[in-house]
Amino acid sequence: MEIARKILVVDDESDILDFITYNLKKEGYLVATAFNGAQAIEVSKTFKPDLILLDVMMPVMDGIETCAHIKSLPEFAKTFIVFLTARSEEYSEIAGFQAGADDYIAKPIKPKVLITRLNAILRRKDKEETASTKLVVGDITIDRDSFLVYRGSDKIQLARKEFELLFLLASKPGKVFTRDFILEKVWGDEVLVVDRTIDVHIRKIREKLGDDYIGTVKGVGYKFEI
Amino acid sequence: MEIARKILVVDDESDILDFITYNLKKEGYLVATAFNGAQAIEVSKTFKPDLILLDVMMPVMDGIETCAHIKSLPEFAKTFIVFLTARSEEYSEIAGFQAGADDYIAKPIKPKVLITRLNAILRRKDKEETASTKLVVGDITIDRDSFLVYRGSDKIQLARKEFELLFLLASKPGKVFTRDFILEKVWGDEVLVVDRTIDVHIRKIREKLGDDYIGTVKGVGYKFEI
DNA sequence: TTAATTGGTTAACATTAATTTAACCCTGTC
DNA sequence: GACAGGGTTAAATTAATGTTAACCAATTAA
Structure with missing residues (x-):
């Protein structure tokens, strides 16, 4: 049997958090949530997610900062980070990549697309089996x-x-x-x-x-x- | 010192307009208002807002049309547009993004949430502008x-x-x-x-x-x- | 408005490099 | 000395990409 994948979803809006969580759970993923970057880092330490889905736009500590921070911790070298970006924020594409993100998904989020994408990303992760590249x-x-x-x-x-x-x-x-x-x-x-x-x-x-x-x-x- | 950010609020209901205006002013924003899309475009030309808060649902020219129209004008290329949407509208159905919106906020509006999100959005905009593109x-x-x-x-x-x-x-x-x-x-x-x-x-x-x-x-x- | 231009896509064909095969070579073992 | 198990090489094959030209759609200029 396959081990369920763990995904940590980080967004400051509980609506979106609920919406994504619902869809991911339905798909069989183990889901944890966090409202901000600091919390995300905290939760990651015990939850050890395979993938972190991170909203770029958050008050206090935004996605890019959070990503850079997480990627600087060796224990999360194997963790994939995927951004949620508003369609127009091309800037975050570069900034996000430079902060070490592995991929990004544009809002608005369609459940089907989200799931398809995440599956694809995790499959890729599997394949690379890389850990660090x-x-x-x-x-x-x-x-x-x-x-x-x-x-x-x-x-x-x-x-x-x-x-x-x-x-x-x-x-x-x-x-x-x-x-x-x-x-x-x-x-x-x-x-x-x-x-x-x-x-x-x-x-x-x-x-x-x-x-x-x-x-x-x-x-x-x-x-x-x- | 920081320059006050200018926000244009567009809604056909004066209640909501007043409510939002009150909260934004309290926070130190410069606020202008408009009752419909046509007016919004008119006002924008002189007011030059940093951000437009736009109700999706309006008679005559709705938010989506308005947004598409504004975004098609080069002078507003850098103006952020944020939608106000009723909660019931599924994220997936928000056509606003196709029209070029940068983000959205769900009704009913809680003052704290509104302010927090706008701050985050404007902070991001700042970053995009200063961070060399x-x-x-x-x-x-x-x-x-x-x-x-x-x-x-x-x-x-x-x-x-x-x-x-x-x-x-x-x-x-x-x-x-x-x-x-x-x-x-x-x-x-x-x-x-x-x-x-x-x-x-x-x-x-x-x-x-x-x-x-x-x-x-x-x-x-x-x-x-x- | 039409004409001209530009950008994007495709199809057909050319070119190049990666991959596989086949044939033959070497080395040690029994 | 005849297998067995690889090693080596070059030729053959296949896959992937490069290139060109043609087409269409959208945009701009006239």
Whole structure:
């Protein structure tokens, strides 16, 4: 069974809060609410939401401030923040992004759109599984945001499959991933490719990164060398 | 010292007009009133309000028409319009946003709520005005006010979609934006355009700015190169 | 008003890069 | 020396994007 997702909704208007809460609960989400930024931070500490839905416009501490604050706390690195913005506030798009928001939804809120969007956003979050979008292992840094890999300060460009494959291996350094597992994660269930395909991709990664990062365990699979 | 903010209140019921005016004046706002849309437009021309509080439901020319009309006049581009709506009107049904409204307040009006919200809205407006609407990334400056882009000191004109697209990418330089995300943000939910449309716009931007600013990540999306 | 211009979209085609395959190579093991 | 299990390479294939031109709608100029 799937674990219910936790969403914290923050708005100073109780009408909107109720309206959103109602719709989210109906959809099966666990919902907590807060009336302002300070409260939001407080509640987050115990509720540990997967996602925070944050109204940009709030008295006292507005959404952007709140977002910047929350994102500065390491414990919330994995928490997605989505803004609710009035349609005309383009300004908040930039300011919001710069404050570290992950997405935004424009008011007025239509229930269907809200739900669809949140589902999509959470699915994306799942997929990225990222936590922080940066994964650091030894002198290798893998950045999902920019789709770049760094060896020390050298920037290295990988193709998509190479990137996903490296990302998978690096997500658990030292662990051996079987070919089957790799196929399933990087290629998906339906895709059927020949075994040698993985080898070729591994080779290309080695070519670009150097030979010392990915190890072969004969008869089992590949691993990221610690 | 701060300059007093000017608010124009528009409602066909003089009771409500008086009530709101009283509360706003007490708070230190400069207030003008109008009984209908036509009058509102007339008064706005000389009074130049920072914000217009507009009842949705009015005889003759209703709030939505009025709003659309006012927003179509360039001199009022920076004027905020806030609707007064009856509680029963679902958020989803508020057509006001399509007409360009910036926010809304639900009736019945509680003085405290009214003041708090208006303060918040005006505070945001302040921020938008002072916070330069300029986004600077490397030698590119993007100015939302004038809809202009500068490369160094060269002025470059982009068409609307090109501008929005560049603006989105530049709001998180380095981050890769997927095509889906771009479509959603620049074109909106309902609009359905073909994939190649994005490419064409990207091409036009590159044509005008140069090839080095927007990068392609095959299979993923586009990014603004840092 | 019509004509001209601009912006946005699409379709068709070209180009490029990513991905996969196939063929062959190497190394160790039994 | 013949598997088994990968490694390597280049060629073939496919997918993704780039490019151009044409079309239409909206706007502006004449």
